[in-house]
Amino acid sequence: MEEEGKLSISRSVSRSIGRSFSRAAGSWRMEDVFSAGGGASHDGRSSRHSMEDEEALRWAALEKLPTYNRLRTTIFKSYIPADQQEMANDTMLLDVRELDPHARQSFIDKIFKVAEEDNERFLRKFRDRVDKVGISLPTVEVRFKNLSVEADCHVGDRALPTLINAARNIGESLLGMVGISFTEKAKLRILKDASGIIKPGRMALLLGPPSSGKTTLLLALAGRLDPHLKLDGEITYNGHALNEFEPRRTSAYISQNDIHVGELTVKETLDFSARCQGVGSRLEMLTELARREKEAGIFPEAEVDLFMKATAIEGDQSSLITYYTLRILGLDVCRDTFVGDQMRRGISGGQKKRVTTGEMLVGPAKTLFMDEISTGLDSSTTFQIVKCLQQVVHLTESTIFMSLLQPAPETFDLFDDIILLSEGQIVYQGPRDNVVEFFESCGFKCPDRKGTADFLQEVTSKKDQEQYWVDRSRPYRYIPVSEFAQRFKHFHVGEKLSSELAVPYDKNQSHKAALVYKKFLVPKMELLKASWDKEWLLMKRNAFIYVFKSIQIVFIGFICTTLYLRTEMKHNNEVDGAIYVGALLNSLLINMFNGLAIFRSSL
16 A cells, blocks of 8 residues: 555656646747747756756645645655665655665765754754744743752761661651651752743853752753652743643753663664654644745745655654754764663763763754753863754754853853852853853952853852952952842842743743643654564564573473373472472572573663
8 A cells, every 4th residue: 555655646746747847848938939039048048047947847746746745755856765766767756754874864964064064054044944934933931930949858877878767768758648757857958049031042051069959950940850859939831830731741851860771872772762752843833834835935945845854754763853963963973883881882971971962852842951961071072062052042942951060161152141050049140241240240250261160160169269359458258159149139130030030921922832731742652662663673682692591491391391291100208308499499590590681681
């Protein structure tokens, strides 16, 4: 049925192109009759406009396809698989589902030769295509107001992770469900009345010394905070509370911990992540975009059209978005290398950190919370990644909130907004250009020899604050974090922030595709299929272990069944008891080691 469908599509496309050629030929003959220059003039126009005419004919044929086929067909003939060249010569169109891995990689190699420069150029083409027909991209504005997070902690010997303490904690938690409590716990405030706005289309950087609450803030905004922590305050996405939609599907949190399957390659890891996350609203946006372009008679650029259609296909085992992510993260050099773990050599630690970032970038979420993604990366690679993300934010109006540990000055200058967090309090939140001005108003100046990011993380520290004191004629006085927070409220940036938070976000302005209300973006059957494909791939790579263990178990099971061939025989209790105990011990050891081997191979 699939082959018949492809054949019918090919025939319909061929007929459409034939009619287009006939109309074009007729119009050319009429021009020859009424032109003053005769054939020479026609030859000149043909040489100048032959490429434009061929392009127009291809788009005319594409527009005649049914909607379902038009959204999966493009005219980019340069990357048709070799086995389809004969059909392509007749139709000049390509089903993006038929792109083989070599064609996908060839497309990325041609369009994104230099990741930083070509990525911006391509995104500008994408934005121009969307703006021509007046389609607004979905945006998400994240607000948090009076946000506080507390944790109940054991003190003294009860804080040690011993077996006895674990048992006591379980027992006390059961008694706590009925209102009975025996131990006193210390309350630890991680965040204290934090307020701010993460705006779309602006890169926001989260800075702060260690143990200042950066990870807790990112987890809280992403809706992934530990339920044992006490959360007070308000967090909204476009004016909607977290319980009104699915924040785990609307946003993506990139952890600073790298947890991967060591026996999968880098590309396979990103492909599996893309299949599990789906394509989101890409197909719906592409459908509306194609409809408006057809009504307006606008022909998009073939490169942008192919990319958008190839990344909007659901259920594709290897999407073009994976190749794109590999290129902008600099992972294309190790795409076929195993990720590796403690037992298998794989990619480096910095590359694993980029794989962790790529797992979320291949998804449809446009709201990203990134926690220390530069750990293990050199300054040049960090700059390249942040530069590409900045282009995505500015040209697609995404929302990215990122924490970095001591970013280089050139990386720091890529961000639009800065949020400085210290001791769980917001010290500054606003444009990057005004952050130095705020601390100068407090009496501290960043020296020329010092990077701004390092200055911001040290100026609130009691140990390092004195070296930045400006007026040496006056005695130095340590200014605590709480005083900085109060002074910021009276700073002009802080006053503007307070006025914006005082006005609630109008829910009617929220794009319909900005928030996700479904718990699963991908059908459960597709999730099961993706998981099965991954496990089957791992089983094939460890085929010897599975085959050997299966034969061993069948052989031992066959021997055990022979015990039932003789149901009556003489026995000696003293001798046979030792034999039975030995048989039980042997069976126990075999089952234990079989389980360990299979468990280890499945990790």
